[in-house]
Structures are given as structure tokens and as C-alpha cells.
Amino acid sequence: MIETLQQELVDISALKAGVVWREKGKKSAKYLKAIHKNRTAQQYMSGIQVPSSNSDNPPTVSDDTDQMKTSAHQFYQHLYDAEPVWDDAIKDYLDDIQLTKTLDSNDAATLVKPFTINELIDQASRLTKQSSPGADGLSYPYLAILFQIPMLERLVTDLYNQALDGVFPTLWQDIRVRLLPKKGDLSLLKNWLRNSRDKATN
Incomplete structure (x- = not known):
């Protein structure tokens, strides 16, 4: 043991x-x-450039945690703001999509069939070892080890089967971004590579 x-x-x-x-x-x-x-x-960020209160002055590098958070929030809010899209353009796009293939009732039923622990272990074992770690610092291959612990079998199957009914853990509903340094001035947020962790990961 x-x-x-x-x-x-x-x-x-x-x-x-x-x-x-x-x-x-x-x-x-x-x-x-x-x-x-x-x-x-x-991955440690010692400081980032924050805008000056006077627009005529150049930005300054700050290591204040609150200022860094505020500046990062503003930077990525602007970066990820949705661009305006015309409703007519969306309609024209969707009108061109032809769904020629559909699932029959038997195939559809398999999509919502409860997961078994063996299925989860099998799929976890297939995951790439090059995946980025999640908030807990662990990457996907760790799941294959976790799923094989007998005392966790009931918890694991319940967790994934609840997802079929749209019930997800709070962590799965978060989107986390890990910043990886690139070349250049690291006080500029644009010189940090964004590595997104989407919902329902790890």
C-alpha cells in the first residue's frame, strides 16, 4: 500500500x-x-505598465497588486470585447448551412447514456501529456491516475453524469488564463502569451 x-x-x-x-x-x-x-x-510578473492619470505623461511600471489587476482587467476587457455584428449578416450565414445528416433515435440515445468508470479511465488515458496545467497545477494525464482510485469511483461517475443534465461544478464554469512570457519588455501585457483554460477543464 x-x-x-x-x-x-x-x-x-x-x-x-x-x-x-x-x-x-x-x-x-x-x-x-x-x-x-x-x-x-x-511566469512571475514583477510589474506591468499602467496608464498615467495625465494622458500627456507616458505610462509607468507599477508593482502594486491592485493597480496591476486593474490594468490587466482593462487590457483584456478591451482585447476580448465582442465586435458588433449585423443581424442580417448572421441570418445570411445561417441560411447557407444545410443539415443533411442527422442522428436517429438510437444514436441520439447513446449521447446521453450514463458514463461508466471504465469509459472515463479509457478516455483520460488517451489525453495528451502536453496539456496545460489547470488551476490546481495538474495536467490532464493526472485524471487517469485519479479515476483509478476505487474510493473515488462513485464520486467521479456522479460528477460526469450530472454534467449530462447540465449540472457543472463551479470550477468548470470558470475561464482561467495563464500568461506565459514571450520575448520583449515583460512590463507590457502584449508580450505575455495567453494560454486559456476553458470551461469544463481539469
């Missing part, structure tokens, strides 16, 4: 670091920790 738990902890640490490193059958916790620490440091 202890050996199994130790192995699971090693696997989780490897997934958190984003790499799996093995040499002569041994696991290097020190290496994994160093990689995780290095990646965390790379």
Missing part, C-alpha cells in the same frame, strides 16, 4: 513539472521540483 502511494506521488510530481524523467529505474524528485520551481519563476 505504501509503495503504491509513493508511486502515485512520484507520478503526480512528474505531471506537475510537465515532464517525466527516469534514469536506471529511479525517479528524481529533486529534478522534478527544480523544473517546477523554474517554470513558476518564469
Whole structure:
């Protein structure tokens, strides 16, 4: 039992670091920790440019948390504002879509058939190991480990089957953005790559 738990902890640490490193059958916790620490440091934002209260003055770099949050909110609010779309253009677009293929009643029923734990484990095992970590720092492959814990089987199947009825955990209804540094002045938000975590992930 202890050996199994130790192995699971090693696997989780490897997934958190984003790499799996093995040499002569041994696991290097020190290496994994160093990689995780290095990646965390790379994503640290020490300060960003905030607009001056006087429009004639250039922006200044601020490390004040509240100012950084406000400036980031304004930047991304403007970036993601929906562009105006004409209703007639939407109608013309939809009128050109022809749905020639539909599901029969039997095929439709399979889409809402309750999930089994084996189906969830199988699909989790197929997920790419290159996925971005979620809010908990864990990437998709961790799910395959989690789903195989017997005491969690009922919880896992209930969670995913409730989703068929439109009942989702609060975390699934969040959209989180992880900023990854690019080349250039990192006090400018445009020099941070946006890595979105959409709803219903992890």
C-alpha cells in the first residue's frame, strides 16, 4: 500500500513539472521540483505598465497588486470585447448551412447514456501529456491516475453524469488564463502569451 502511494506521488510530481524523467529505474524528485520551481519563476510578473492619470505623461511600471489587476482587467476587457455584428449578416450565414445528416433515435440515445468508470479511465488515458496545467497545477494525464482510485469511483461517475443534465461544478464554469512570457519588455501585457483554460477543464 505504501509503495503504491509513493508511486502515485512520484507520478503526480512528474505531471506537475510537465515532464517525466527516469534514469536506471529511479525517479528524481529533486529534478522534478527544480523544473517546477523554474517554470513558476518564469511566469512571475514583477510589474506591468499602467496608464498615467495625465494622458500627456507616458505610462509607468507599477508593482502594486491592485493597480496591476486593474490594468490587466482593462487590457483584456478591451482585447476580448465582442465586435458588433449585423443581424442580417448572421441570418445570411445561417441560411447557407444545410443539415443533411442527422442522428436517429438510437444514436441520439447513446449521447446521453450514463458514463461508466471504465469509459472515463479509457478516455483520460488517451489525453495528451502536453496539456496545460489547470488551476490546481495538474495536467490532464493526472485524471487517469485519479479515476483509478476505487474510493473515488462513485464520486467521479456522479460528477460526469450530472454534467449530462447540465449540472457543472463551479470550477468548470470558470475561464482561467495563464500568461506565459514571450520575448520583449515583460512590463507590457502584449508580450505575455495567453494560454486559456476553458470551461469544463481539469
